[in-house]
Amino acid sequence: MDTLSYRTVSANSATVTKEWVVVDATNEVLGRLSSKVAKLLRGKYKANYTPHVDCGDNVIIINAEKVRLTGAKLTDKVYVRYTGYPGGQRFATPKELLKRRPNAVIEHAVKGMLPKNRLGKAIFGNLHVYAGPEHPHEAQQPKEINLNSIK
Numbered sequence: 001m002d003t004l005s006y007r008t009v010s011a012n013s014a015t016v017t018k019e020w021v022v023v024d025a026t027n028e029v030l031g032r033l034s035s036k037v038a039k040l041l042r043g044k045y046k047a048n049y050t051p052h053v054d055c056g057d058n059v060i061i062i063n064a065e066k067v068r069l070t071g072a073k074l075t076d077k078v079y080v081r082y083t084g085y086p087g088g089q090r091f092a093t094p095k096e097l098l099k100r101r102p103n104a105v106i107e108h109a110v111k112g113m114l115p116k117n118r119l120g121k122a123i124f125g126n127l128h129v130y131a132g133p134e135h136p137h138e139a140q141q142p143k144e145i146n147l148n149s150i151k
Contacts, residue, residue, distance in 0.1 A: 011050040016043075018126075019057045020142035022135070026066040028147065030109055033067065036147045037106075038113035041123050045150060054122050060137055061129045065102035069094055079108065103129035 021040065025033055043049050043056035069077070079092045097104050106129050114120040128137065 009048055011048045011053050011055045013053065015048075016053060016055040018055075020060065020137060020140040021057050021145045022060045022062060022142045023145055023147060024063055025061050025106065026063045027068055030067050030069050030073075030105065033061075033147060034106065034109035034113055036150060037061065037127070038110050040145075040150075041110070041114065041126055052119065054119060054126070056123060056126060058126045058140070058142075059128070060135050060142055061103075061106055061127070062133050062135055063131075064106050064129050065098055065131045067098075067106060102131040 023033070023037060023040075037059055039045060040059050041056040043054070046055060049055060074095050075093055077094055079094070079097060081090050081092075082088055083090065092100075094105050107127065110127055111120075111124055114123055128135065
């Protein structure tokens with residue numbers, strides 16, 4: 001028998017089916033929420049997952065200010081950024097960051113779980129984080145998803 005009875009299906013940008021999903025971050029632990037959202041963005045839950053193609057869903061996260069950090073991470077964890085000037089290191093704790101920009105904590109965590117290349121930057125563009133319960137994406141008819149239902 002010189003022919004295969006099966007074919008490996010490789011998705012491309014024309015054959016990918018992207019959906020819009022809404023995730024509520026209320027009382028969710030930051031790391032667990034971020035890892036599941038990163039998998040949704042990447043498309044790893046889909047049967048036609050292809051590593052080099054953006055085949056994930058568009059994810060909307062609401063209530064970002066109500067995310068939970070376990071232990072003493074709220075005050076002990078430190079986010080470091082550098083302005084580019086001498087002595088320009090700036091430090092912020094999650095507590096300070098949640099007051100200033102509540103969506104930055106979730107964005108930072110999810111971005112760290114995506115690939116560090118062009119594909120990762122494109123996938124990160126499919127993430128939309130909002131501090132409150134409202135979002136401007138009602139026209140896309142997103143479906144509500146419970147993160148505890150997916151593995």
